[in-house]
Amino acid sequence: MAARPKIGFIGVGMMGQLAHLANYARLRDSGDCEIAGVSDLQPLLARAVGKKYNVHVYENNAQLLADPTVNAVVCIQQWPNNYQLVKQILQAGKSVLTEKPMVGRLDEAQELMALAREKGLLYAVGFMKRYDTGVELARQLLNEVRASDELGPLLSVDAQCDGGDWLQNTGTPIKVDNTTPLPPLCPTYPDGCTTPQQQAAYGYLVNIFAHNINLCHYLLGSEMTVYAAQFQADHSMQALLRHEGVPVTVRGASSFSPDWREYTTFTFQRGELIIKTPVPMNRQQAARVIVTRSSQRGYVTTEYHAPIDWAFFREAQGFVRALTGEQLLRAPAETCLWDVRVMERIIQIAEVL
Template sequence: MTATTASSSSSKGASSDDGHERPLGIGFVGAGMVGQLAHIANFALIPVCRPVALAELRPRLGGQARDRFGIARLYPDHRALLTDPEVEAVVVVTRRPATGGVVLDALEAGRHVLSEKPMAHSLAQAARLVDAARRTGVRYAVGFMKRHDAGYQRFKALYDGFLASGELGRVVFLRGYCHGGAFACNAEGFVMTDEQRPDGLEVWPEAPDWLPPALVRDYAWFLNVFVHDVNILRHLVGRSPEVTFADFRHANGRVVGFDWGGFSGILDMAEIPFADWEEGIEVLFERGRLRLRFPPPLLRNVPARIELERTGEAGAVARPAVPWSWAFRRQAEAFVADVRGGREPAASGEDSLADMDLIETMWRKAIALGNTPAANRD
């Protein structure tokens, strides 16, 4: 089989022999638990796309996942998958240090890409990927599924509406938090084997080259866990903040201060084994409070929950209703629609460059203030 590129125009309005639009051919790189449950299972339910190929370095796992989800072809690695002419778009869910290289190969092969977050481990790496997407004219999305959560989208509409109307006054303070917990919710419906993950993928450095080597492991963990929260706060407000302080001295329990231009904010972060999941946003207005709490990531069909409290109405808390839905399913549907419609994804690689820049700024600030960890995280 020879390598064939699928241009962005080839998946737009393509028709089959009977005159109906041809389903978008999707290939998957990686078949771990998250790859299967959050991505393959959701794309398999979308009528206008078709899972046609899977690349997995562990052959038994790959074979079992292929059979479970009815995927036509299994490849030993992503390079072999990219020679498949039916693969028009690729979903990348692999080891984080390997993500950048796999995504770059897919973009340069002319495939549309949705990759798990973080898109890379430095702003410079991320810029390489965005440049490749621009050159090849394909859609490139990053897996910030919270942006597609129906509860968050309603929350964002309420926030924007209150700013426009002035009904609750100005924003006084913004808090984001992520304390971790049980993200998998006893998930079922996937297969696993006892195979060791073999070598065979190019890995990129796990931190920018200016970061002291002793901080690399801690930085990579921080980026992987908390880039979701950086992305969602930046999207909510519509811009990046000034970083006023960053305290990363302790291995678990981080705090970053922001100036959003007109109001202050904070992001506090930890990773605690709660039985539930603790992550959300709180906006304080002069005359009210708007709260959002995210569900555990793998909890199916439960959107983020909203609470609205107005000052002067003691005990009156409104909880706007949001239809049952799952952020990962909505993300998959949005990616397929963006590719087929030739639209820029809402959580695009280009947009996420600002996340990478902001996280590097946090770490520079922590270093400048002497607020870095004394030792790597265990």
């Protein structure tokens, strides 16, 4: 791989522009990567975005994928498009990064992962919270307290996301007036997920709680099992899981708030560690980590503030460094596939009210 990988973009909608292309443009300007160009089913949008970021505009995806100078593609789409597009990208011999969730079904995830392996390509999923500086610190602290047994045994994990304003100071993406009608999305669902209520619940699960499940997997280090779940369609949910005998709850409600309310709590016999993950699109926040330890004088609570850096920027940096071989991917398809299996299981056993 070249020292400066050349990256193409398929899909320059809101997230494609603000959370991805803008960060790769920074990395291009600092000499870390090259941007081959962009492609979007809305040609006017592609042209306007290409002009703003001073990048080439391909006529279509096929032209981008046929460009032998492109090493990798950042494919930022609504999730139902991921399976078909990632297959085309990998078949064209390019590494790929998509947004989350990976795909709708486990068999699709397994097929794509096998294809990436067969071709020797990188397949990254956009779970940017793994790149958050606070999450990085929390993982380190968690591993330390578990190895030293300082807080005693881990008793439970609770991952909660009640949402809120996820945009805050994000800026405005380019929009075009004359939009080209897009083909309808054709989501694929796990076997048994057939009713409109189940499908709405699954959409809610994979859009929001994929992050929380993914973060638990990252912090715990191996796959969880599922044993109960309940949804009020796409308004609220709770799922009961287990990791090596420790109960894990994933839960939340879809509610409005000026704050972003997302917490992952590890409760130990003699203390706890809480991670407050920030507003996803806010460039000026990192996760806060709060550790409470019991002492002879009572409980001592320490709040840790990691350096501020935007998780989406660090994710872009991580993908570029993985392409050059400097660093391993932090959210590779291999481990993000655990989330797909867990989410399939959740919807298959869930009571959907």
